[in-house]
Amino acid sequence: TIMAESAKKIEDMGIADILDINMGCPAPKIVNNGDGCALMRNEQLASEIISCVCKSIKMPVTVKFRLGWDEKSVNCFSFAKMAEECGAAAITIHARTREAFYSGKADWESIAHIKQIVSIPVIASGDIFDKSAITTVRSITGCDGVMVARGALGNPFIFSQSISEPDKNMVLDTAIRHLNYILSYKGIYIGIRESRKHMCWYIKGMHNAAHAKLLINAATTLEEMLCALNTLR
Numbered sequence: 001t002i003m004a005e006s007a008k009k010i011e012d013m014g015i016a017d018i019l020d021i022n023m024g025c026p027a028p029k030i031v032n033n034g035d036g037c038a039l040m041r042n043e044q045l046a047s048e049i050i051s052c053v054c055k056s057i058k059m060p061v062t063v064k065f066r067l068g069w070d071e072k073s074v075n076c077f078s079f080a081k082m083a084e085e086c087g088a089a090a091i092t093i094h095a096r097t098r099e100a101f102y103s104g105k106a107d108w109e110s111i112a113h114i115k116q117i118v119s120i121p122v123i124a125s126g127d128i129f130d131k132s133a134i135t136t137v138r139s140i141t142g143c144d145g146v147m148v149a150r151g152a153l154g155n156p157f158i159f160s161q162s163i164s165e166p167d168k169n170m171v172l173d174t175a176i177r178h179l180n181y182i183l184s185y186k187g188i189y190i191g192i193r194e195s196r197k198h199m200c201w202y203i204k205g206m207h208n209a210a211h212a213k214l215l216i217n218a219a220t221t222l223e224e225m226l227c228a229l230n231t232l233r
Contacts, residue, residue: 003049004056011057018089021053023065024125026098037098040079041069047086054087064092064125064147067110070099080114080122090121092147102150111141123147131158154201168206172229175202179225192220199229206232 007019023046025036032038039046054061063083068074076093083091093114095106106126115122121144124137129151137146151158156174157166166174178198183191199216203209208231215228 001052004052007053007057007061011059016059018060018062019053019057020062020064020092021050023063024092024094024098026066026101031098037066037069040065040075040098041073043075043079043082046079047082050083050086050088060089061087062090062092062123063088064094066094067097067107070097073097074110076110077114077117080118084118084120088120090123090144091118092123092125094125094147096126108137108140111137111143115142115144121145125149128158131163134158154198154204169233171202171206172232175199175229176226178202179222179229183222188222192222192225195225199225203229203232208232 003021010016010019022036023039025031027036030036030038034042039049050061050063065076065079065083067076068079074097080091080093091114093111095108095111096102096104108124108126111122111124122141123145124141124143125147128134128137128146128148133151134146134148137143148158154175156178157171175198179191179195182195182198185191186194196217196219200213203212203216206212212228212232215231216225219225219228
């Protein structure tokens with residue numbers, strides 16, 4: 001009921017085109033509360049949530065989940081069918097179990113099997129770190145779309161249609177653009193501190209990145225952050 005009421009409020013606000021229910025989050029603080037991937041251990045409750053939300057709003061409802069809780073309880077196939085039957089417009093599968101978190105290799109073959117047993121769109125997730133991975137996962141799974149998560153950290157260029165890799169100056173210019181967006185939204189004090197991890201992701205692998213990272217993590221003003229980034233040019 002709470003989920004359905006919240007979904008209706010979001011729809012009435014007109015701020016979203018779809019509503020995604022995340023039943024794949026592995027974070028302890030989430031699953032310990034019975035949410036996220038913990039819902040894969042209770043398909044009955046998960047089905048009630050999906051059905052209730054789908055009936056409460058007109059915009060499409062999508063559901064994200066994993067292969068299962070652990071290797072001994074892989075239930076993504078029945079879960080996918082259940083989500084479809086409950087009204088989900090599409091599903092996203094991160095091809096790892098909850099207990100695997102982000103270790104090991106994503107099992108894209110399982111996504112391929114799910115694609116064969118449901119008629120709604122299937123979105124693949126897990127180990128999408130570059131454009132070649134996007135091509136490969138689509139070839140293996142036959143998925144309708146790909147969800148990029150960790151692969152976009154410091155690398156928004158993964159979404160570009162261009163096949164060429166950005167040069168160092170383009171990466172730094174993009175990082176500064178991102179920095180300015182964060183500061184305009186969060187203000188200097190919070191923004192600088194929250195931007196540190198993002199700036200470090202952008203410069204990963206660059207020559208002298210270790211020294212620049214120290215400067216970035218010590219920066220408290222825009223000027224100091226810009227100075228740290230520009231040492232890499």
